[in-house]
Amino acid sequence: xxKKRLFxxxxxxxxxxxxxxxxxxxxxxxxxxxxxxxxxxxxxAMMYQMFAAMSQPLFGGLTDKLRGRWVGPIGLxxxxxxxxxxxxxxxxxxxxTLLMFGGLGSGAFHAAGMVNAAVSGGKRATTSTSVFFxxxxxxxxxxxxxxGFVVGGIGLVGMPFMAALMLPAVAFMLMYMNDPLxxxxxxxxxxxxxxxxxxxxGATALxxxxxxxxxxxxxxxxxxxxxxxxxxxxxxxxxxxTFGLMLGLFNFSGALGTLTGGFLGxxxxxxxxxxxxxxxxxPFAFLMLYSxxxxxxxxxxxxxxxxxxxHSILLVMTQELAPNRRGLMGxxxxxxxxxxxxxxxxxESVAADSYGLQLVLSVVAILPVAAGAIALMLPGTxxxxxxxxxxxPSAAAD
Numbered sequence: 001x002x003k004k005r006l007f008x009x010x011x012x013x014x015x016x017x018x019x020x021x022x023x024x025x026x027x028x029x030x031x032x033x034x035x036x037x038x039x040x041x042x043x044x045a046m047m048y049q050m051f052a053a054m055s056q057p058l059f060g061g062l063t064d065k066l067r068g069r070w071v072g073p074i075g076l077x078x079x080x081x082x083x084x085x086x087x088x089x090x091x092x093x094x095x096x097t098l099l100m101f102g103g104l105g106s107g108a109f110h111a112a113g114m115v116n117a118a119v120s121g122g123k124r125a126t127t128s129t130s131v132f133f134x135x136x137x138x139x140x141x142x143x144x145x146x147x148g149f150v151v152g153g154i155g156l157v158g159m160p161f162m163a164a165l166m167l168p169a170v171a172f173m174l175m176y177m178n179d180p181l182x183x184x185x186x187x188x189x190x191x192x193x194x195x196x197x198x199x200x201x202g203a204t205a206l207x208x209x210x211x212x213x214x215x216x217x218x219x220x221x222x223x224x225x226x227x228x229x230x231x232x233x234x235x236x237x238x239x240x241x242t243f244g245l246m247l248g249l250f251n252f253s254g255a256l257g258t259l260t261g262g263f264l265g266x267x268x269x270x271x272x273x274x275x276x277x278x279x280x281x282x283p284f285a286f287l288m289l290y291s292x293x294x295x296x297x298x299x300x301x302x303x304x305x306x307x308x309x310x311h312s313i314l315l316v317m318t319q320e321l322a323p324n325r326r327g328l329m330g331x332x333x334x335x336x337x338x339x340x341x342x343x344x345x346x347x348e349s350v351a352a353d354s355y356g357l358q359l360v361l362s363v364v365a366i367l368p369v370a371a372g373a374i375a376l377m378l379p380g381t382x383x384x385x386x387x388x389x390x391x392x393p394s395a396a397a398d
Contacts, residue, residue, distance in 0.1 A: 002120040006128055008169075008176035009072070009117040010135030015166035016076050016109050017139030019083050021226065021251065022147035022162065023048050023099060028230040029152055029240055034092040038231055038357060042349025044096045045227045049342030051100045053335040055107035060331020063112045067180035072116065073173035075108025080163045080170070087159035111331040112177075114315060118330075119181050130262020130312035137255030137308060141248045144230065148244025210377040211318070214310075215333070216340045217371035218278060221285060222307055223341025224348045224364045225250070232289070232357050246296065250288070253301040257308030265313035271378050274310040278372035281306035286365035289358060307368060310375070317379060 024045045031041060063071045082102025089095040114132060121128025150158035229250070233243030257277075264273045284303035291299050318333040352360040 001122055001124065001128060004176040005116055005179075006120040006131055008172045009113045009120070010132050012072055012076050012109060012169045012173050012177075013113055013117075013132055013135035014139040014142075015169035016079060016106055016113075017136045018143040018146060019079055019102075019139075019163065019166065020048075020052070020106055021140040021143030022151070024227045025144045025147040025230050025240075025244060025247070026151050026156075026159070028234055029147070030092075030156065031231075036092075038228070038352045039346070039350045041231060042227055042346040042352075044099075046342040046346040047096065048099050048103045049223070049338050051103035052106035052110070053338035053342065055104050056111045056331035056335030056338070057328060058331070059108040059111035060115075060328040060335075062108075063115055063331075064328055068112060068116050068119070069178050069180055072109050072112035072177055073170045075105040075110075075112065076166065076173065077170050078102065078105030078108065080105075080166050084160040084163040087156040107331075107335065110334050114330045114334065115181065116177050118316060124266055126265040126312060126316045127262045129316050130259045130265075133258035133262075133308075133312045133315075134255045137251060137258050140226070141250075141252030141255060143248075144244040144251070145248040146244075148240040148242075152240030152244070206377065207379070210374050211314075211333075212336070214274075214371050214374045214378065215314070215337050216344065217367045217374070218307070218310065219337050219341030220344035220348070221281075221364050221367045222254075223338075224345045224361070225285070225288075227342070227345040228349060228352065228357060228361060232361060235357060246300070249297065250300045250304040253304030254308035257305040258312050260305065261309035262312045264309065265316065270313050270317065271375055274313055274378065275372040275375035277306045277309035278368040278375060282366045282368045285368070286362060289361055289365070 024041070027036065027041045027044050030036075036044075059071055059075070079102045082098050082105070086095050086098035086102065089098055114129065117132030118125045118129050121131075146162060150162055226247075229247050230243060233246055234240075238246065261273065261277070281303055284299045284306065287299040288296065288303055314337075315330055315333060318329050348360050348364055
């Protein structure tokens with residue numbers, strides 16, 4: 001295992017997601033200044049995530065061409081600059097526009113970071129990917145907490161200070177994430193057969209549909225909670241520091257979930273792990289909305305951990321479908337996770353303006369049950385070790 005490369009990728013993930021997860025918190029904190037509705041908060045968060053998500057396949061392809069170099073650190077630096085400059089904008093449209101352009105850097109980092117992380121693990125790609133997402137989930141946990149203290153305390157002028165704290169990660173990535181990645185071994189192509197080809201096409205269509213539905217349902221809960229819980233807790237009378245800590249606890253338990261998922265995914269049937277974790281997360285996510293004190297601590301930890309277990313497994317499964325296009329495949333899937341999650345969070349925020357935030361979040365909490373049922377259609381184990389194509393007799397004679 002290449003520990004230096006994995007550390008650089010994970011540290012970068014921690015840094016970028018501290019900034020990413022603070023956006024919904026900041027929009028909630030400044031909602032009074034701009035008289036923002038719940039739907040407007042959701043729309044602003046969605047647009048930031050959309051710019052990060054839709055650019056990931058492009059940056060994934062660029063990462064493949066550059067063999068993992070440059071894209072990650074430059075992406076993080078890009079986000080840092082735009083995040084800091086946004087705080088000086090005189091109006092909300094300019095503020096959110098700068099943040100959206102900053103989101104492009106997040107797309108670049110994620111596309112490059114997860115490829116470097118997966119390759120650094122060698123045969124334990126799921127484990128190393130889970131370490132990478134442990135860094136990201138930790139960032140998601142610390143972002144609301146830091147924003148609650150800094151931006152909640154001194155206002156938007158605190159954003160440049162938060163951005164500057166992420167600069168060391170850029171240096172580490174330039175040092176340890178800039179050696180070109182090795183090419184993956186090629187797999188022998190099966191002999192063409194029309195009937196088997198038709199069967200494979202049908203199986204592929206079913207597999208893609210299952211992936212899409214699983215991602216949408218799971219992301220609807222994960223991203224919906226990340227976007228709307230700050231507003232929900234604020235409406236319950238909690239101050240910014242307190243509800244920043246409450247959301248941070250949920251996100252940090254998600255960090256433990258990604259690590260747990262990597263361990264389980266390398267050892268047990270992936271399909272069953274993803275299905276069981278998804279179904280079990282639903283009751284705890286529901287109870288988060290109706291619990292306080294110690295009870296909230298327990299259910300938030302359980303919900304965050306279980307909801308995040310499938311994350312690293314899902315990314316490695318898709319990268320294995322095209323081992324020499326890891327950046328592109330990872331960018332497509334991770335981009336779709338962000339895009340579908342942010343779109344569903346916006347739809348949920350629009351519904352909350354009409355039906356109430358607590359009712360909408362209560363429905364959102366049970367979406368992982370359906371995701372768990374769909375997970376049973378996904379592949380159960382990793383593919384076998386690739387075997388080189390058998391040479392033809394003429395080639396052997398040469």
